[in-house]
Amino acid sequence: MHDRKYLRECPEIARQSLATRGEEFARKIDRFLEIDVERRRQQTELDELRSERNSASKEIGQLMKEGRKAEAEDRKSYTRTVNARIEQLEAQHGMLADEEEEILLGLPNFPDPSIPVGPEGNQVEIKLVGEPKQFSYPARDHMELCQNLHLANFEAGSRITGSGFPVMHGNGAVLQRALIMLMSDIHVLRHGYTELRVPFMVHPRSPLGTGQLPKFGSEMYHVYVDKKLNEEDGEGGPHYYLIPTAEVPVVNYYREQILEQPSFPIKFMAYSPCWRVEAGSYGKDAKGLTRLHQFEKVELVRICDPEDGLKQLEEITADAEHILEVLGLAYRRIVLPSGDMAFGSAKTYDLEVWCPGEQAWREVSSASLTTDWQSRRANIRYRSEPGGKPLFPHMLNASGLALPRLMIAVLETYQNEVGNVVLPEVLHKYMPHASILTPPEAGAPPMI
């Protein structure tokens, strides 16, 4: 959410900035400015009327005390007419305020000047680390490896829940757990993050704070608690969203709070499952583990001084990259163009890992600086000195990393000629029983 005062004072800059994300946003700013003037005019009038009422009420109290009943009654009837006017104005003012709020919540963040302008496809590669692995024999893709080595069961997932909800099986499940451990350990022990264990369902105020609501409600799974769920007002009892990323609960950890002289940056790490509706995304990218309705992820969040946001983005991105380096995977970092960023982001780096079986780069992390746009929405503030004015910090988030696509890269990169997977050294201590993934032994549970 943007600062109203800023929009008022620098409408041209705001308009131009948001136009790089879509023309409709520039128009919304115009509408905002229009409403804002009228809303303030009404508020001033309302304040005056209320002031009038307040002083009249005090007078009445005084008159009553002195026993001057007739005069008091006279004042009362006058105040009633003032009240009628207040009521009428309040209704108008309320509607304008609601519309203004709606517009503000519907405006994306300002893109950082350093990023490329344009739609999806205009991204720029920043760097490439490692050599995309090539094989002297036909490399298998992860689907085939999962099938042959009994690592993931897609049919069972469909049977249990539906497509996009695979079951990780045997060593596939263990490998995933090992990766979670590896990543968590590195972020907590080496990168200095504080680990949080957070709720996986959140009430609506939380995704409003991070920016998924109100615009992107249909991309989250919605959970209703009791039978009143279909009431027309939509307020029929508690309802929650399944988190699409741990960013939602972690960022909301400090919602509505004022941090007293925090030592920035604050760094949080949280592992969680994530649920995404991904409606209409059935296509070639939806095969196997590439795009799921439920997946797991280790998430990083940083809260920092507003002066420091861009530098923190470099650091948090490097923290995510470190995982890929430790695993010996080839990756590239790209900076997203204005038209392709998440709603709340000012600058986003995507990390793409090389998946040799598919001969493709797959996004395993997205690191974003949401500046004060997100802290404003979530109303997270801090004071840099005692008694100082509360300020909005900058917020950052990065996947560090997403499990399914990381699994794809690990399996495809470390496969050998006979179709086994020889896991890299760093994973050995997390799965000492199986440093080489091989086809199941006789007697293992069937994967059907």
Place this chain on the structure above:
RNA sequence: GGAGAGUUGGCCGAGUGGUUGAAGGCGGCUGCCUGCUAAGCAGUUAUACGGUGAUAUAGCCGUAUCGAGGGUUCGAAUCCCUCACUCUCCGCCA
């Protein structure tokens, strides 16, 4: 799930219709005094929005906020209704 209690300013804690944004205490800040590892005295101490101002994150004025929303009233922290949350006991359970 059942029964009960509660939700007031940074904290503790008064306050059942009228200058209560809110007593008192603690903590914080400022000044005075004292000269000693302290105490005393006085003052001050919320957030948001709007207006004014200068354009500065000063000052001044106003409005709103005593868990949230609605109602009664000229006027509500105080009365009524709905909801949320917290705590205690019981039940249930991983």
